[in-house]
Amino acid sequence: KNQVEQSPQSLIILEGKNCTLQCNYTVSPFSNLRWYKQDTGRGPVSLTIMTFSENTKSNGRYTATLDADTKQSSLHITASQLSDSASYICVVRRNDYKLSFGAGTTVTVRA
Amino acid sequence: DTAVSQTPKYLVTQMGNDKSIKCEQNLGHDTMYWYKQDSKKFLKIMFSYNNKELIINETVPNRFSPKSPDKAHLNLHINSLELGDSAVYFCASSQGLAGTYEQYFGPGTRLTVT
Numbered sequence: 043k044n045q046v047e048q049s050p051q052s053l054i055i056l057e058g059k060n061c062t063l064q065c066n067y068t069v070s071p072f073s074n075l076r077w078y079k080q081d082t083g084r085g086p087v088s089l090t091i092m093t094f095s096e097n098t099k100s101n102g103r104y105t106a107t108l109d110a111d112t113k114q115s116s117l118h119i120t121a122s123q124l125s126d127s128a129s130y131i132c133v134v135r136r137n138d139y140k141l142s143f144g145a146g147t148t149v150t151v152r153a
Numbered sequence: 154d155t156a157v158s159q160t161p162k163y164l165v166t167q168m169g170n171d172k173s174i175k176c177e178q179n180l181g182h183d184t185m186y187w188y189k190q191d192s193k194k195f196l197k198i199m200f201s202y203n204n205k206e207l208i209i210n211e212t213v214p215n216r217f218s219p220k221s222p223d224k225a226h227l228n229l230h231i232n233s234l235e236l237g238d239s240a241v242y243f244c245a246s247s248q249g250l251a252g253t254y255e256q257y258f259g260p261g262t263r264l265t266v267t
Binding site for chain 1: 157193194195196197198201208209243245250252253255256257258259260261
């Protein structure tokens with residue numbers, strides 16, 4: 043079983059709408075959690091990095107939350123744009139540098 | 154200027170061949186990585202080098218051999234290619250190993266083994 047589970051697997055939203063992606067993890071000991079955006083045919087690009095003590099972090103229209111107690115994170119996209127169509131990957135890092143990747147959520151924004 | 158570059162972008166080869174993928178970063182970073190992304194888009198770390206020293210070596214067949222001639226380069230050599238090696242391989246770099254350093258990814262190399 044993967045130590046990082048993302049949901050939904052994919053979603054379609056209309057331009058201008060908001061959406062929230064979920065990431066649940068069992069990785070321990072926890073160091074930090076990252077959200078990446080990967081456009082088709084490109085390498086992933088970091089959106090946010092959160093450590094144990096951070097509950098929320100924003101990057102433009104992207105806002106990530108972290109509940110280290112329940113081991114859950116979410117990525118909220120506000121006022122979606124066509125350019126938000128991509129895969130969003132949750133990555134959890136352990137203290138020993140090991141990384142665990144989620145399978146990603148594919149977001150499609152339609153006009 | 155490209156921060157992390159990989160060559161080639163596409164590689165099509167036959168089973169049993171040996172091939173190399175090159176990676177270079179011009180960010181002055183100490184740490185470099187190789188990732189494999191399969192057809193289901195699952196990213197898996199393969200190797201991590203810090204100051205030319207191997208730090209992370211996940212469960213990767215020994216047909217895969219990374220080589221870091223200097224801090225700016227991390228090449229991946231694959232012997233006796235198999236069908237299952239078909240994937241997109243990403244190189245990445247970060248300032249160091251510390252957890253909060255950003256990782257910068259290259260554009261990927263799509264390897265197809267026929």
